Amino acid sequence: MVFIANFKMMLTTPMAVKLVNDNLADYKALATDSTIIICPPATALRDLQKISNQSSIQLGAQTCGPATTGAYTGDISPADLAACGATYCLVGHSERRNLYFENDVQVAAKAALLATLHITPVVCIGETLVDREAGNTLAILERQLTPVLSALNGLEEHVPVLIAYEPVWAIGSGLVPTPENLSTIFSALSEFMAKKVPTMTYKLLYGGSVSSKTVISLAQVKHLHGLLIGGASLDFQEFKKIVDYFHCPASN
Numbered sequence: 001m002v003f004i005a006n007f008k009m010m011l012t013t014p015m016a017v018k019l020v021n022d023n024l025a026d027y028k029a030l031a032t033d034s035t036i037i038i039c040p041p042a043t044a045l046r047d048l049q050k051i052s053n054q055s056s057i058q059l060g061a062q063t064c065g066p067a068t069t070g071a072y073t074g075d076i077s078p079a080d081l082a083a084c085g086a087t088y089c090l091v092g093h094s095e096r097r098n099l100y101f102e103n104d105v106q107v108a109a110k111a112a113l114l115a116t117l118h119i120t121p122v123v124c125i126g127e128t129l130v131d132r133e134a135g136n137t138l139a140i141l142e143r144q145l146t147p148v149l150s151a152l153n154g155l156e157e158h159v160p161v162l163i164a165y166e167p168v169w170a171i172g173s174g175l176v177p178t179p180e181n182l183s184t185i186f187s188a189l190s191e192f193m194a195k196k197v198p199t200m201t202y203k204l205l206y207g208g209s210v211s212s213k214t215v216i217s218l219a220q221v222k223h224l225h226g227l228l229i230g231g232a233s234l235d236f237q238e239f240k241k242i243v244d245y246f247h248c249p250a251s252n
Contacts, residue, residue: 002035002162002203002226003243004060004122005233006090009041016040017047023236024051030243031056035226037088037122042076049085060088060122063096064110068117078110082117089114090228092144093124094168108147115152115159122162122228123148124207129169138188141165145189149197160201163189164228170208172231179220182206186223212241219246 007016020027020038030036039060040048052059065075081089091114092107111121127140145163152159165185170176177185186204193202206218207228218224232238 001246004037004228006039006230013044016044028055045084052085059085061086062090064089078114088120090122104147108151111148112151124164126166126168153197162203164205164207166207174209176214179217183222190223215242215245
């Protein structure tokens, strides 16, 4: 299982470093049985690089610029992210799509660029409540994924990808789809991947109001390979409860 802690812009660099350092032994313990990826503010990556180099904890970035170099004021080159120890990077998060108007083509280009630098892209996809109520969930997800898969499949080197399904209406709402609904969606995504890119290595993650309470239902979802955790990752004990539940659900 893969567990991604997305700190978003909720912590300053000193706060993010302190959170990780204060719980380092426990983070390392969790990383012995699962893939633990921490996505701190980009400014904290260099400070946390030594931790990543000396343990199984992985570092990820929350976004990246559209090129490795150029006149992109304010953007962060994915080459710099790699130099700071990032081995994963989120692309296409709904907040980036909504607030910064990132589109499917741009997301696909970023994913391919990251892959060439040996950074595994974590491609975020998800529908709005309007799309969901109109019965367009799968159509939206396939539309968002298609250019990404084409871009990655066009690379000379075989690259893995993590796909994080985050329904926009669930983020921060405390609501999550039912296990049956998620199992249906993940089953459809698995079939879509098998048809479009049968040789590609991928994992399906869920994100959106993940907590120690909602994890009980999420653990029942078929084809689920991990979780993208936002607010709950800011409280290490809450994060640990989520990860531990998948290791020992009977004891929770």
